[in-house]
Amino acid sequence: MLKFSTSTNTEFKIAVTCDDALDMTPAEKALYLQGDFEQLKVKQDAQPTFFSIKPLSPSDREEIEIKAGAYTRSELGRMLYLDQPEDAKKKAYWHDALSDQEKSALAQYQAYLNRVYVETAKKAIVKIEGYDGNVWDAIQSIKPDLHRLQTIAEIVTHTQRFSLLGDEGK
Numbered sequence: 001m002l003k004f005s006t007s008t009n010t011e012f013k014i015a016v017t018c019d020d021a022l023d024m025t026p027a028e029k030a031l032y033l034q035g036d037f038e039q040l041k042v043k044q045d046a047q048p049t050f051f052s053i054k055p056l057s058p059s060d061r062e063e064i065e066i067k068a069g070a071y072t073r074s075e076l077g078r079m080l081y082l083d084q085p086e087d088a089k090k091k092a093y094w095h096d097a098l099s100d101q102e103k104s105a106l107a108q109y110q111a112y113l114n115r116v117y118v119e120t121a122k123k124a125i126v127k128i129e130g131y132d133g134n135v136w137d138a139i140q141s142i143k144p145d146l147h148r149l150q151t152i153a154e155i156v157t158h159t160q161r162f163s164l165l166g167d168e169g170k
Contacts, residue, residue, distance in 0.1 A: 002167035068115035077109025
């Protein structure tokens with residue numbers, strides 16, 4: 001039997017884990033980000049901000065990558081990005097030992113990934129519950145900046161999961 005992607009007309013309601021209205025342990029947050037929506041716990045008398053997002057079709061994802069610069073991204077940067085150590089201290093020494101050309105290529109590739117994240121979030125976000133204005137402008141106005149970046153990252157995380165997994169993973 002063939003498996004089909006979730007319809008791009010489907011909407012999913014999510015909250016982001018940096019929302020002060022949530023009352024979740026780090027372990028619960030991790031499970032929530034992996035798709036266990038039963039882990040979402042709201043503080044008594046609090047109301048989190050809910051975002052409605054939609055899955056993206058393969059053509060949507062291709063369009064996003066092209067718009068972000070898929071054909072001009074640095075392949076050296078992509079290779080270095082995949083090769084970098086995970087341990088923060090090792091990564092710092094590894095990065096320091098790179099040539100200027102390699103550092104530039106890695107930075108260019110990271111900028112490409114950032115553009116992919118932004119374009120993915122823009123394409124996936126449908127609405128913010130209780131907000132009538134431009135949703136991307138609202139996301140861009142989230143303060144502090146760390147919460148804005150985390151919101152975008154979590155929208156992308158949920159969108160990728162909804163867009164790429166079969167029914168058993170949703």
